[in-house]
Structures are given as structure tokens and as C-alpha cells.
Amino acid sequence: MCCIYRDLGKEFGQWLDWVLEEAEVYDYGRYPAKGMGVWLPYGFKIRRNVVELLRSLLDSTGHEEILLPLLIPENILAKESEHVKGFENEVYWVTHGGLQPLDVKLALRPTSETPLSYMESYWVKSYKQLPKKYYQVVSIFRYETKATRAMLRVREVTTFKEAHTLHEDFTDAERQVREAIDIYRRFFDELGIPYLVSKRPEWDKFAGAIYTIAFDAMMPDGKMLQIGTVHNLGQNFTKAFEVWIQKKDQSIDYAWQTSYGISERVIATLLAVHGDKKGLVLPFRVAPIQVVVIPIPAGGDNVKKYVVNEAIKLGECLKKAGLREYVDLRDDITPGEKFNIWELRGVPLRIEIGPREVKEGHVTVFRRDLRAREKVPREELVDRLKGLGEAIDNNLKNRAWGAFRERILRTNNVQLARKHLRGGGVVEMPWCGKPECAEKLAEVLNADVLGTPLDPYEVPANEKCPLCGHKAVAYLRLANKY
Amino acid sequence: MCCIYRDLGKEFGQWLDWVLEEAEVYDYGRYPAKGMGVWLPYGFKIRRNVVELLRSLLDSTGHEEILLPLLIPENILAKESEHVKGFENEVYWVTHGGLQPLDVKLALRPTSETPLSYMESYWVKSYKQLPKKYYQVVSIFRYETKATRAMLRVREVTTFKEAHTLHEDFTDAERQVREAIDIYRRFFDELGIPYLVSKRPEWDKFAGAIYTIAFDAMMPDGKMLQIGTVHNLGQNFTKAFEVWIQKKDQSIDYAWQTSYGISERVIATLLAVHGDKKGLVLPFRVAPIQVVVIPIPAGGDNVKKYVVNEAIKLGECLKKAGLREYVDLRDDITPGEKFNIWELRGVPLRIEIGPREVKEGHVTVFRRDLRAREKVPREELVDRLKGLGEAIDNNLKNRAWGAFRERILRTNNVQLARKHLRGGGVVEMPWCGKPECAEKLAEVLNADVLGTPLDPYEVPANEKCPLCGHKAVAYLRLANKY
Numbered sequence: 001m002c003c004i005y006r007d008l009g010k011e012f013g014q015w016l017d018w019v020l021e022e023a024e025v026y027d028y029g030r031y032p033a034k035g036m037g038v039w040l041p042y043g044f045k046i047r048r049n050v051v052e053l054l055r056s057l058l059d060s061t062g063h064e065e066i067l068l069p070l071l072i073p074e075n076i077l078a079k080e081s082e083h084v085k086g087f088e089n090e091v092y093w094v095t096h097g098g099l100q101p102l103d104v105k106l107a108l109r110p111t112s113e114t115p116l117s118y119m120e121s122y123w124v125k126s127y128k129q130l131p132k133k134y135y136q137v138v139s140i141f142r143y144e145t146k147a148t149r150a151m152l153r154v155r156e157v158t159t160f161k162e163a164h165t166l167h168e169d170f171t172d173a174e175r176q177v178r179e180a181i182d183i184y185r186r187f188f189d190e191l192g193i194p195y196l197v198s199k200r201p202e203w204d205k206f207a208g209a210i211y212t213i214a215f216d217a218m219m220p221d222g223k224m225l226q227i228g229t230v231h232n233l234g235q236n237f238t239k240a241f242e243v244w245i246q247k248k249d250q251s252i253d254y255a256w257q258t259s260y261g262i263s264e265r266v267i268a269t270l271l272a273v274h275g276d277k278k279g280l281v282l283p284f285r286v287a288p289i290q291v292v293v294i295p296i297p298a299g300g301d302n303v304k305k306y307v308v309n310e311a312i313k314l315g316e317c318l319k320k321a322g323l324r325e326y327v328d329l330r331d332d333i334t335p336g337e338k339f340n341i342w343e344l345r346g347v348p349l350r351i352e353i354g355p356r357e358v359k360e361g362h363v364t365v366f367r368r369d370l371r372a373r374e375k376v377p378r379e380e381l382v383d384r385l386k387g388l389g390e391a392i393d394n395n396l397k398n399r400a401w402g403a404f405r406e407r408i409l410r411t412n413n414v415q416l417a418r419k420h421l422r423g424g425g426v427v428e429m430p431w432c433g434k435p436e437c438a439e440k441l442a443e444v445l446n447a448d449v450l451g452t453p454l455d456p457y458e459v460p461a462n463e464k465c466p467l468c469g470h471k472a473v474a475y476l477r478l479a480n481k482y
Numbered sequence: 483m484c485c486i487y488r489d490l491g492k493e494f495g496q497w498l499d500w501v502l503e504e505a506e507v508y509d510y511g512r513y514p515a516k517g518m519g520v521w522l523p524y525g526f527k528i529r530r531n532v533v534e535l536l537r538s539l540l541d542s543t544g545h546e547e548i549l550l551p552l553l554i555p556e557n558i559l560a561k562e563s564e565h566v567k568g569f570e571n572e573v574y575w576v577t578h579g580g581l582q583p584l585d586v587k588l589a590l591r592p593t594s595e596t597p598l599s600y601m602e603s604y605w606v607k608s609y610k611q612l613p614k615k616y617y618q619v620v621s622i623f624r625y626e627t628k629a630t631r632a633m634l635r636v637r638e639v640t641t642f643k644e645a646h647t648l649h650e651d652f653t654d655a656e657r658q659v660r661e662a663i664d665i666y667r668r669f670f671d672e673l674g675i676p677y678l679v680s681k682r683p684e685w686d687k688f689a690g691a692i693y694t695i696a697f698d699a700m701m702p703d704g705k706m707l708q709i710g711t712v713h714n715l716g717q718n719f720t721k722a723f724e725v726w727i728q729k730k731d732q733s734i735d736y737a738w739q740t741s742y743g744i745s746e747r748v749i750a751t752l753l754a755v756h757g758d759k760k761g762l763v764l765p766f767r768v769a770p771i772q773v774v775v776i777p778i779p780a781g782g783d784n785v786k787k788y789v790v791n792e793a794i795k796l797g798e799c800l801k802k803a804g805l806r807e808y809v810d811l812r813d814d815i816t817p818g819e820k821f822n823i824w825e826l827r828g829v830p831l832r833i834e835i836g837p838r839e840v841k842e843g844h845v846t847v848f849r850r851d852l853r854a855r856e857k858v859p860r861e862e863l864v865d866r867l868k869g870l871g872e873a874i875d876n877n878l879k880n881r882a883w884g885a886f887r888e889r890i891l892r893t894n895n896v897q898l899a900r901k902h903l904r905g906g907g908v909v910e911m912p913w914c915g916k917p918e919c920a921e922k923l924a925e926v927l928n929a930d931v932l933g934t935p936l937d938p939y940e941v942p943a944n945e946k947c948p949l950c951g952h953k954a955v956a957y958l959r960l961a962n963k964y
Contacts, residue, residue, distance in 0.1 A: 030604055031597070033555050033588060038601055041546035041616075048547075064523035065530075069638050070552075070590075070621055071574075073515050092553075093578040094590065097625030098571040106515060108552075108576065115513070119520055122512055134523075139552055143579030156551050 003220040004424050005403045009277030012221040013149070019271060020150055023280050023345045028150035035148035035155030042345060045288035047159060050267055051137055053190055053286065054161055057183050063133040063163060070139070071106040072115050079114060080240040086207020087111075090142045092155075108141035113208060113233065113259055116164050117241035124255060126246045127168040131176065135163040140263075151268035152225065152482055159264035166238075166255045168247055173232055173256040177213065180230045180260040181454070184215055187262070188227070191270050192283055192397030193217055194404035195227065196426065198451035198477055201438060206259075210234040216450055216479070217269045218404055222424010224450060224479040227265050233257040271346075273400045274369075280346025281368055283396055284389035291318055291385055292342045293327040296335050296354035303355050310358050314351065314381075321382040343368060348392050349385060369395050410475065412466050414444060417478070421447050426479040428453075430472030432465035438476055440467050450477035485702040486906050487885045491759030494703040495631070501753060502632055505762050505827045510632035517630035517637030524827060527770035529641060532749055533619055535672055535768065536643055539665050545615040545645060550597050552621070553588040558596050562722040565595065568689020572624045574637075590623035595690060595715065595741055598646050599723035606737060608728045609650040613658065617645040622745075633750035634707065634964055641746035648720075648737045650729055655714055655738040659695065662712045662742040663936070666697055669744070670709070673752050674765055674879035675699055676886035677709065678908065680933035680959055683920060688741075692716040698932055698961070699751045700886055704906010706932060706961040709748050715739040753828075755882045756851075762828025763850050765878055766871035773800055773867055774824045775809040778817050778836035785837050792840050796833065796863075803864040825850060830874050831867060851877050892957065894948050896926060899960070903929050908961040910935075912954030914947035920958055922949050932959035 008015040020026045025043030039047055055065070071094060078084045087110045094106040109115070116134065124132060140160045144153055163180065167173040181197060188195050195215045205212035206229065215228035237243070238254040245255045274281040284290055295311035297304040308329060315327035326347075328338050335352070342350060350366040352373075357363050362377045365384070369392050376384045407425030411417050417427040427445070431438060431452070442449050444467075452474040463472040490497040502508045507525030521529055537547070553576060560566045569592045576588040591597070598616065606614060622642045630636055645662065649655040663679060670677050677697045687694040688711065697710035719725070720736040727737045756763040766772055777793035779786040790811060797809035808829075810820050817834070824832060832848040834855075839845050844859045847866070851874050858866045889907030893899050899909040909927070913920060913934070924931050926949075934956040945954040 027601065027604075030601065031551055032558055032600060033551060033553055033586075036551035036553065038551065039549035041548055044547050044549060047549075065526050066523055067521035067526060067529075067640055069513055069515065069518035069520065069640070070623075071515055071518060071638065076514055089580040091580060092576045092588075094574045095577045096575040098573060098627075100625075104515075106574075118514060119509065119512065122509075141552075143582075145580075156553065158549055158551070 004222050004407050005220045005273055007277050008220055012219060019279055035144055037150060047267055049286035054187055057187055058135055063135045066134050067136050068112050068115050070109050072109055074105040076114050076118055077107050080208050080237050083208035092141045092143055110140055110142055112162055113237050117237040117243055121241050121243045124166055127248050130166055130168050132166040137161045151264055157263045162261045164259045166257055170256055173258050176258045177230055177232050184228045190285055192400055193269050193273055194401045197454040199454055200451045201449050206231045208236050219272050223482050225482045227269050228262045230260040233259055274396050279344030282346035283393045284348045285393055287348050289326045289347045290324045291349045292347045293351045294335055294338050296352055299355050307355055311353050349388055414466055418445055421445055426477055428475040428477050430459055430463035430465060431474055431476035432468055432470040433473040437465055437467045445478055447478040448481040450479055486704050486889050487702050487755055489759050490702055501761055517626055529749055531768040536669055539669055540617050545617050548616050549618050550594050552591055554591055554597050556587040558600055559589050562690050562719050565690035574623045574625055592622055592624055594644055595719050599719040599725055603723050603725045606648055609730050612648055612650050614648040619643045633746055639745045644743045646741045648739055652738055655740050658740045659712055659714050666710045672767055674882055675751050675755055676883045679936040681936055682933040683931050688713045690718050701754050705964050707964040709751050710744045712742040715741055756878050761826030764828035765875045766830045767875055769830050771808045771829045772806045773831045774829045775833045776817055776820050778834055781837050789837055793835050831870055896948050900927055903927055908959055910957040910959050912941055912945035913956055913958035914950055914952040915955040919947055919949045927960055929960040930963040932961055
């Protein structure tokens with residue numbers, strides 16, 4: 001089975017490479033350094049709309065955008081011992097400035113907990129300043145030695161939104177973890193991306209965190225992709241960097257931290273969960289072009305001219321109504337070719353306007369998600385387009401969630417679980433809580449451990465760990481991971 | 483003389499360091515790597531508004547935003563020989579990924595002519611695709627060995643807008659140079675920043691360009707700062723990277739290029755040319771907060787509460803009117819302290835509202851640029867604020883240009899020129915056109931050559947080069963440069 005969502009016409013990996021290139025989203029593989037790609041104009045606009053959506057969610061919840069330097073001196077990166085152990089094998093190092101060797105090696109940021117904690121030791125003194133919520137949208141670098149893949153596993157992640165917060169106590173950091181999860185839920189919901197929220201097992205948490213909560217999405221091949229993480233960092237970094245605060249009760253203590261991040265993988269996911277064999281299917285919310293207007297020339301020159309003028313006027317009217325529109329007036333390709341191009345690029349709505357439409361005072365509207373046409377009278381057009389935009393986003397979200405839920409199976413039967421995983425998806429199995437049982441289960445199922453549900457639903461008393469037979473304390477989620 | 487614009491209360495360098503820190507714009511000098519700083523939330527918002535203004539000018543003139551990787555393989559950077567000679571001594575090199583040495587050294591981009599030309603050799607085939615206008619807003623890196631200085635001379639330029647264009651022939655590239663100059667003029671005009679547009683002398687052009695046009699602004703100490711450049715690159719890079727196109731007449735030729743850039747120096751300039759000893763004075767156009775509302779509590783608790791509520795209501799009303807407002811409700815500092823804080827941060831307009839104002843149905847409006855108060859009836863407030871915003875931007879622009887023009891002296895008298903330059907500013911001297919005379923003149927005046935005016939105004943026939951006595955062909959601009 002090649003796609004759990006809908007027909008991609010080819011294997012998912014091939015489809016993604018094809019659509020990124022053909023729809024002019026991201027040029028990957030031609031750039032002369034491995035694991036790095038170029039955002040093309042159309043792709044950049046998708047990226048921008050997605051990032052702006054995330055920004056608006058963060059800004060409206062008291063997050064402040066900042067920008068830290070890219071380069072982190074070796075001694076700063078090394079200050080938190082777990083952290084540096086987790087990253088030292090995958091950091092790029094700058095060793096020379098011009099022809100001279102540098103005194104201190106500089107790392108290209110893999111993430112910014114260390115330099116920010118260093119700065120926070122200057123900035124923050126009192127509980128009165130807390131909570132503090134910073135974020136930045138930057139490039140990060142990881143020297144991936146595994147096979148790289150456009151947007152999914154790259155060496156330069158060009159779009160990393162990392163948030164970092166500071167708190168007076170553990171309780172407030174816990175509240176922040178919940179807030180971050182809530183923000184991410186809203187973000188993915190706006191994009192119509194289905195997800196699971198799991199607490200990662202101890203051995204798979206972020207280097208330097210107390211625990212990690214992760215969002216996983218399902219790719220069309222049924223494999224899971226981590227698209228967001230939220231970490232409670234406790235006082236690990238504030239101790240290493242001496243971020244002291246005076247608390248309300250006058251005592252002095254280290255501050256508490258959380259951090260949470262989302263990368264351009266969310267854009268790959270956006271394309272993957274909604275796309276089909278004709279190409280992209282973009283939600284109205286983030287589509288660079290929401291409505292494309294295509295004049296259908298027919299008849300004599302005067303009629304053609306008239307139709308083109310009507311199309312231009314229509315475009316202006318849509319623009320005035322706040323819609324992102326484009327009137328495709330090219331005369332060296334046919335309307336049919338234009339249809340294909342804009343369907344490939346995922347434009348949610350297309351207006352076809354020919355002599356008959358002009359004469360009868362209506363237009364034909366085509367919606368990309370259902371590939372269905374309807375006639376709309378001119379005077380109702382703007383309202384109808386906005387309504388359709390909403391309907392498209394709802395439909396994309398619902399059908400993606402529908403397909404996603406179908407591929408999640410709760411069972412205590414190892415045979416069934418194995419069979420289910422072969423078709424792609426996730427299994428939830430009762431689990432005793434012991435790491436060795438989780439490890440063994442992953443081995444038996446030839447799968448990876450995603451973790452346990454964020455708020456573990458109650459496991460019935462008769463459910464036993466299928467390996468050791470002890471009482472289950474939670475369900476364990478397993479799947480094949482990217 | 484410490485400031486050609488207005489009283490900074492201290493020497494310009496000290497003032498800039500002071501204002502960046504106190505107004506919480508940019509934390510420089512505490513970051514543990516030299517020549518790199520952190521954009522703080524308030525500064526980030528200024529940066530963002532300035533960058534968005536530039537984006538809107540570029541987008542509306544057919545420029546398309548893209549994003550190229552940061553890392554450039556050594557062999558790509560080295561392809562255009564003049565270019566690599568110009569940059570090899572100031573490029574940061576990545577030599578290791580994790581613990582492994584890399585096969586090919588990777589440069590942190592100093593600018594993106596080389597990787598983009600490489601990609602364009604794949605993207606562009608025909609004159610029908612031209613002109614192409616790309617831009618990106620990114621960090622660039624230069625290993626400065628001179629003394630670094632916050633925003634003016636840094637090792638990581640965190641805000642570099644670089645545009646790159648492709649053309650069918652030289653004529654169209656020349657047209658593009660003019661378009662770029664026009665866009666930059668509009669950009670600096672919107673910010674109220676005075677500038678000179680000069681053609682740089684041959685020995686000071688961009689490495690790889692046919693010629694370079696530069697925008698120079700005057701710092702308060704009278705020294706000139708390059709804040710924008712426009713290059714006609716000819717076919718230098720397209721030949722090195724084999725960017726062939728088929729022309730309209732079916733012949734095959736290399737494409738023609740231009741590139742033009744603006745960095746965060748424009749933000750330093752924005753702060754420098756309008757600021758005063760109380761701190762920043764921001765144009766209304768780009769101020770993160772355009773109007774701050776400060777309740778003046780007086781009288782009993784009920785009256786105080788009433789005033790605070792009125793201030794909140796006022797803030798909501800301003801927000802609804804599309805103004806960027808902030809209501810400062812802190813109760814642990816006095817109104818006077820709030821006045822100082824927001825004046826330091828350059829908020830263009832302040833509303834003071836106390837019991838009397840509420841009762842009488844007006845508010846007191848203070849404008850930062852003139853430090854003047856006026857009473858405005860509540861019902862006229864929104865219109866008046868918008869009008870004042872415009873008036874402030876005009877006043878800032880006019881007074882900056884006034885001070886700027888006063889410091890430009892045209893003379894053929896070397897003594898006068900030397901005296902003028904000691905006070906800061908620019909001299910324009912008749913020049914025979916010979917490089918050796920320009921060099922000698924710079925030496926005699928202890929100044930740098932900015933170049934010649936973009937459209938050389940006619941030099942009267944009796945004007946002679948003060949050095950060799952030959953007929954002058956142009957005025958030569960000289961000044962002390964940052």
C-alpha cells in the first residue's frame with residue numbers, strides 16, 4: 001500500500017521529490033552541498049504563511065521574538081554535560097577565519113539552549129521578570145550522517161522556530177509545557193495536520209531535558225515523523241550557566257526552563273497529508289494564491305479581449321476583498337495547461353471565465369480538494385469563495401484525521417500489531433512500564449517506540465504487558481519512524 | 483563638535499552603545515564571541531518593521547523572495563577569480579562535521595552571488611524568463627580583523643537583504659541598476675535618512691562587479707557610513723558559472739547580472755540620525771509602539787481606578803483604529819519614570835490621561851521629536867494622532883536632511899576642505915579623473931574617497947583639479963568613512 005491518505009500515483013518519497021521540484025517549492029539535490037536546499041519563490045511564500053501563522057500564535061500568548069547569533073563557542077556549548085554529549089557528534093565546526101585558525105572553535109547552532117542561558121544569566125534577576133518567553137526563527141545545522149532527504153532529514157534546517165522560557169518554579173514550568181502543547185495543537189489544527197502527542201521514553205528525550213513531549217504526524221507511507229517537541233528542562237541549563245533569580249519569598253534559586261521547537265518538517269507534512277497524484281492541495285489558510293482566475297478565450301478577437309478584461313476586473317475585485325488572487329493571462333499556453341499547473345501547485349480555488357460566463361453573469365468555480373465545479377453568480381462570488389475556503393480547510397482536516405485514526409490500532413496481540421504495522425501506522429499496546437519490555441517489544445515488532453500518551457488513559461485492570469505478563473500501567477505507542 | 487545632528491549628550495560611539503543597551507535594542511559585547519550580538523525583543527520589532535518596509539518595496543516591484551543555504555563549498559566560492567580574491571581573507575570556514583574533517587571546506591556566506599549563479603545555471607534557459615529578480619534576507623559573515631562595533635562593523639551581519647537579478651542584455655541590467663537605486667531612495671526616504679549616491683572609484687568596487695554605486699549616510703560624528711550598494715556585475719559570474727540563455731534573436735549568450743544589498747547598518751543609521759540625548763526618536767512609520775498611554779493617577783482609589791479604566795478603553799480604541807499602542811499600567815514606577823523610559827525608547831507619541839483630562843473630555847498628547855505637548859479633545863484624537871504621526875516623520879526627515887546638507891561643501895580650496903572635514907562631513911572637489919590625483923587628494927585631506935556623484939553635474943569650465951591643474955571632469959567626494 002503506497003499511501004494511507006489518498007492516491008499519490010507513486011511511492012511517497014518519489015512523490016515528495018517530484019512535487020517539490022515540479023511545483024517549484026524547494027530545489028533539493030542540485031545544491032552543491034549535501035543535505036541543503038533552496039526555497040524557491042512559490043515555496044518561500046508557503047513557508048512564510050506557515051511561519052506567520054506560528055508567529056501570530058506565539059505573539060498572542062506573550063512570546064517575544066529575538067535573534068541570537070548563529071555561532072556558539074565550544075566552551076559554551078560544552079557547559080551542560082548531557083547536552084554536549086547529545087550533540088557533539090553532529091555539530092558543524094568553524095575553525096578558521098580567513099586563513100587564520102581561530103582561538104576557540106565555533107559551532108553552528110544545533111539549537112540555542114546554551115547561548116541563550118548564558119545571556120539570561122545577565123538579563124534575569126528577579127521573579128518579577130518571570131515568566132519570560134522568548135522565541136526565534138532561524139537556521140540550525142546538524143551534520144546528519146544518515147541518508148538525507150529533502151525537508152525530512154537535512155543538514156541545514158532553514159526554518160526552525162525555537163521557543164525558550166524561564167520560570168520561578170517547577171509548577172510554572174509545567175504550566176508552560178501545557179501552554180506550549182496547546183499552542184502547537186492549535187497550530188497543527190489550523191493546518192489540518194493530524195498528530196499524536198506522546199511522552200517520549202527516557203532514552204529518547206532531548207539532551208539536557210527532564211522529559212520530552214513530542215508531536216508525531218503520519219506520512220502517506222504510514223511512517224511517523226516527529227514534527228514538534230516540548231521539553232521541560234528543569235534547572236539543568238540554569239545551573240550550568242548560573243541563571244539565578246530572587247524569588248517572591250526573597251530566597252535565591254536557579255530559574256526553571258522549558259523549550260519547544262518546530263521545524264520545516266511541518267511544511268513537508270502539510271504537503272504530504274493533503275496532496276494527491278495531481279500535486280499539492282494547500283489549505284486556503286496558507287495558500288500563497290487562494291484563487292486563480294483563468295480566462296477561457298473563445299470566439300473572435302473582440303470577445304477574447306472582453307473576456308480577458310473581465311478576468312482582470314474580477315481579479316481586482318477579489319484583491320479588494322482581501323483574497324490572495326492571481327489572474328493567469330499567459331497566451332502561450334492553453335487553459336487546460338493552466339489548470340494542470342495550478343492544480344499541481346495546490347491552489348485551493350480556480351475561477352474559469354469564458355464568454356458564456358460573462359454573458360450570463362456567473363463564473364465557474366473549481367475546488368481543488370474535491371476536484372468539483374459549481375456555478376456561482378457574480379454578485380455572490382466573494383462570499384461564496386470565502387465560504388468555500390473555510391469548507392476546504394475543514395474538509396482537508398477531517399479527511400486527514402479520518403485516514404490517520406484508521407491507522408491507529410490498540411491491541412495486546414503481538415501478531416495483530418505486527419500485521420497492522422506492516423500496513424503503516426501506529427499500535428498502542430498495554431505496557432508494564434519497564435524499559436526492557438519496551439525495547440523487546442520494539443524489536444519483536446521491528447518498530448520504534450513513540451512513547452506513551454500525554455495523559456495516559458486508564459488501562460483496564462485485565463490488560464497485561466504482552467511480554468512479561470505484568471499489569472499494564474500505560475499504553476505504549478510503537479511505529480516506524482522517519 | 484560631537485554631533486552634527488543634535489545634542490547626544492556624549493560622544494556618538496558612547497551614545498550608540500548606551501542607547502542600544504538602555505533602550506533594549508541589541509545586546510552587544512556580552513555575547514561570548516567577538517563581533518556578534520543579540521537582537522532583544524524591542525530591537526527585534528524595530529528591525530522587523532524596517533525589513534517589512536523593504537520587503538514591500540521589493541515585492542511591489544516584481545522581486546521574489548527565496549532562501550539559499552548558508553554554506554558555500556570552497557570550489558563554488560572560488561569560481562569567479564576577482565570575487566574570491568576579495569573575500570578569501572575574511573571568510574569563516576567550516577572544516578569539521580562532528581569529529582570528522584569534511585572533504586570540502588564550507589564557507590559561511592559572505593554574500594550569495596556564487597551559489598545563486600550556480601543554481602541559475604539550472605533555472606534559467608531563455609530570455610522569456612527574464613528579467614528575474616530574486617532577493618533574500620539572511621545572516622552573512624565576515625571575519626573582521628579591524629575593531630568591531632555594534633551594528634556598524636560586526637562579524638555576523640544578522641540582517642542582510644541581498645537582491646540578485648538576471649537580464650538579457652547590458653541595457654536591461656543598466657535599467658535594473660536605476661530601478662534598484664530608485665527603490666533604495668524610496669526606502670531611505672521613508673525612514674527619513676539622508677544619503678549621498680556615489681559611484682565608487684574603480685579600486686573600491688565590489689569584488690566581481692563592473693562598477694558599484696553606493697549610498698552613504700552621515701553619522702552624528704560627521705563620518706560617513708555605507709548603507710547600501712548596487713552593483714552591475716556584467717557577465718563576470720554568469721561566465722564563471724555558465725549561465726547561458728537563448729536570446730530573442732535565437733542567439734546564445736551569457737545572461738547579465740546586477741546585485742544590490744542593504745544591511746542592518748540602516749537600523750543603526752535610523753537610530754543615529756534621529757536620536758538625541760534622551761535616547762531614541764523613532765519615525766512613526768516603523769516604531770514598534772506608536773502611541774503609549776500613561777494614566778496619571780491622582781485623588782482617591784475610586785478616581786485612580788476610573789482613570790486606569792479610561793486609559794485601557796483608550797488603548798482599545800487606538801488599537802481598533804490600527805495604531806500600535808501600549809498602555810503602561812505598571813504601579814511600581816511613577817508616571818515620570820514611565821515618561822523617561824518611553825522617551826528613551828523613542829515612542830513617537832505619548833498620551834497622558836489624569837482625572838482632569840477624563841472630566842474635561844480631552845487628553846494631553848506629547849510628541850517625542852519636538853518634546854512638545856498639546857491638548858486634544860477625545861473625539862478628534864485618532865485623526866489627530868495619525869496627523870501627528872505624519873508630521874513627525876516629515877519633521878524628522880527635514881531636520882536630518884537640513885543638518886546633512888549643511889555638512890556638504892563644494893570647494894576647490896584644499897585648506898577650506900581640510901578645515902571642513904575636521905568638523906565632519908563631505909567635501910566635493912573638482913577632479914581631473916586620474917586615480918593618482920584622487921589618491922593624493924585623499925592623502926592631503928586625510929580622508930577617504932566616496933566617489934563621484936551618480937549623475938555627474940556639469941563642472942564649470944574654469945574649475946581645475948587642485949592637484950594637477952588640469953580641467954576637472956567631475957566632482958570628487960571625500961570624507962572620513964566608517
